[in-house]
Amino acid sequence: MDIDRSSPTPAYVQLADLLREQISAGRYPQGAVLPPEDGIGRLYGVGRTSVRRAIAVLLHEGLIVTGRGTQAQVRAQPERTMLGIAGSDQVVARMPTPPEARRLALTAGVPVLEVTRTDGSVEVFPADRYGAHGE
Amino acid sequence: MDIDRSSPTPAYVQLADLLREQISAGRYPQGAVLPPEDGIGRLYGVGRTSVRRAIAVLLHEGLIVTGRGTQAQVRAQPERTMLGIAGSDQVVARMPTPPEARRLALTAGVPVLEVTRTDGSVEVFPADRYGAHGE
DNA sequence: CTTGATTTGTACGTATGTATT
C-alpha cells in the first residue's frame, strides 16, 4: 500500500489510515512498538512532519501512546469497571480539562465520564477504565 | 499575560492556556471568532507553527471549531438529549473511529457514547448531543 | 556509571494549495 500524492486526501491522513489498518490487522498488536518516525517516513516516502501528524491522529483516537525518546506503542486497552447509574443520575462524556487530565493521569485520546448524582454531587472518571450500566 | 520562553512549559501549551482562560472568562463567548493565526502570533510573539499547535489543543478539547478560510470560532455547546439506560444495558465512551466520525458528522474533540443493549445490539451517539441516565 | 547514539518533542521558516470573504 502506498501514498497517493495526486489524491485530495492529505498524505498524513492516508498514512494514518495505513497505520491504523496494520494495527487492527494485528501487524502491530497491543504493546507493539511502531518503527521510528524517520523509518516510517522512508518507508512511505513522506517527510517527518507528515509522519508526526499521522501519529498525532492515532494518538488522539486513543490507539497509541507516545513518549519522548521512545517509539510510539500500540495502547493496551485496560479492563473497564462498570459504574452503577440510578434512575436520576446523569452521565455525560467529554474531553478532559487540563487539570482533570493531570489529576487522572490521562493520556491523549481518552475522554472522561462525568456522573452527576441525584444529590448534585459530581464525579469524573477516565472513560478507558470505567463504563456505566443502569441499576 | 505573556509567554515565558525560559519556562519548561512549551510555548504552544502556554498559549493554549492563555486562550482557554480568555474563552472561559467570557472574553470570547460562544460563537465568537478568535483573531487570525498571524495576528495571534504577533500578539504573543510566537510563530505560526506554535499558534496552530495551541489552536489544535483547544480543538481537541472540543472548545473551538476551525475551518479553512475561516477563523477559529468558540464552539456552541448543544443541548444534550438523555438516553435511558436499563439495568443490563452498558455504556462506554471513547473517541470515534474515522467512519463513525463521518457518519455522525463529528467535529474533532467529540467522543462517542456506545450503548450495548441487553439483546447485544449496539448504538453509537455523539457525546456532545447525548448523555445517559438510569431508568 | 558514563558516554554516545537514537528518537521524540519543540519551534522556526518557507512555499503552495484551497476555501472563504
Place this chain on the structure above:
DNA sequence: AAATACATACGTACAAATCAA
C-alpha cells in the same frame, strides 16, 4: 477578481528523554 486566512508539506535546528555499549 482580489484579498484574507486556514491547511498541507517540506526542511532545519536544537532540546530532552531513553537506551545500549
